[in-house]
Amino acid sequence: MTKIRCDICHDCFSLDQFRFLFCGHGFCMSCLTKTRNQRVCAVCRSRKGGDEPRQIYASFVEDDTTPEEKARAVTAGLDKIDVTSPATSIERAGRKIKNVSRHVDEETARELVEAARNLEERVLPLYSELELEQAEKTALREQVEDLKRRLGEMETLDKQVIQLQKKIQDERLKHEKATALGNEERKHAIREMDENARLNKVVQRQQRKLEAKEEEIQQVQNEVSEKEKKIGLLTRKLRALSKQGKKPRLNPQDPDESLQIEPVNDTHTTTRSSIQRTHNEVGNHEYPLPKRKRVQ
Numbered sequence: 001m002t003k004i005r006c007d008i009c010h011d012c013f014s015l016d017q018f019r020f021l022f023c024g025h026g027f028c029m030s031c032l033t034k035t036r037n038q039r040v041c042a043v044c045r046s047r048k049g050g051d052e053p054r055q056i057y058a059s060f061v062e063d064d065t066t067p068e069e070k071a072r073a074v075t076a077g078l079d080k081i082d083v084t085s086p087a088t089s090i091e092r093a094g095r096k097i098k099n100v101s102r103h104v105d106e107e108t109a110r111e112l113v114e115a116a117r118n119l120e121e122r123v124l125p126l127y128s129e130l131e132l133e134q135a136e137k138t139a140l141r142e143q144v145e146d147l148k149r150r151l152g153e154m155e156t157l158d159k160q161v162i163q164l165q166k167k168i169q170d171e172r173l174k175h176e177k178a179t180a181l182g183n184e185e186r187k188h189a190i191r192e193m194d195e196n197a198r199l200n201k202v203v204q205r206q207q208r209k210l211e212a213k214e215e216e217i218q219q220v221q222n223e224v225s226e227k228e229k230k231i232g233l234l235t236r237k238l239r240a241l242s243k244q245g246k247k248p249r250l251n252p253q254d255p256d257e258s259l260q261i262e263p264v265n266d267t268h269t270t271t272r273s274s275i276q277r278t279h280n281e282v283g284n285h286e287y288p289l290p291k292r293k294r295v296q
């Protein structure tokens with residue numbers, strides 16, 4: 001009975017022990033159970049999909065291909081292997097070469113060896129390329145890490161910038177408030193200065209009025225002292241007259257009419273009434289003499 005080799009455990013089973021995925025690859029039931037949680041095929045990495053692995057049915061006949069034909073098929077298969085082939089293809093190729101080489105003639109064996117050498121020549125530079133790529137990948141990964149770190153630093157800087165902007169905004173608001181307050185104070189000061197100037201003018205006006213009043217008072221005071229002198233003189237004359245008991249003589253040179261005593265009988269009465277009149281005149285001009293106050 002024809003057996004099939006499982007690509008996972010490498011054991012051989014009959015076809016009814018095998019189940020096949022959507023991609024076409026089949027595995028023994030035991031390996032399928034073990035890899036149930038993997039979402040891709042173990043050989044080609046295709047997605048398994050939701051379908052259960054299927055059993056397939058086939059009627060095998062006796063293989064009548066000659067060992068040489070098998071060997072040529074292997075050689076053709078080796079030529080198809082390239083960098084896109086999965087690693088298992090190379091593994092399988094080695095196994096096939098071993099199996100086939102036992103049964104072929106010398107020439108076919110040489111062809112196989114040649115094909116294997118070709119494969120080696122093609123695959124080896126690909127592996128060194130792969131190594132280079134891996135080195136590049138590592139370098140790129142390091143650069144990515146570096147960029148991530150710098151990104152983190154930039155984010156921190158961004159946060160700091162935002163905080164600083166907020167502070168600047170706060171300071172600007174404070175400054176605006178202070179400026180507004182300053183303007184208000186300035187206006188207030190200007191108003192006060194205007195008021196002061198106005199008051200100064202009022203004070204100056206009042207001072208001029210006061211000076212005029214003081215001049216008037218001085219004048220009146222002069223007049224009063226003039227009158228008082230006359231009264232004093234008159235009183236002295238009257239005293240002298242009453243001591244002598246004589247009639248006062250009429251003196252036409254006396255400038256004050258009140259001192260000219262009429263030559264009638266009741267001379268005393270006339271003189272007294274005349275004095276009285278003079279007193280009344282003075283009394284009517286009773287000006288208080290205020291203390292002079294200087295207004296600054």
Ligand SMILES: [Zn+2]
Pocket residue numbers: 006007008009010011027028029030031032
């Ligand atoms: Zn298996």
Ligand SMILES: [Zn+2]
Pocket residue numbers: 021023024025041042043044045046
């Ligand atoms: Zn597959």
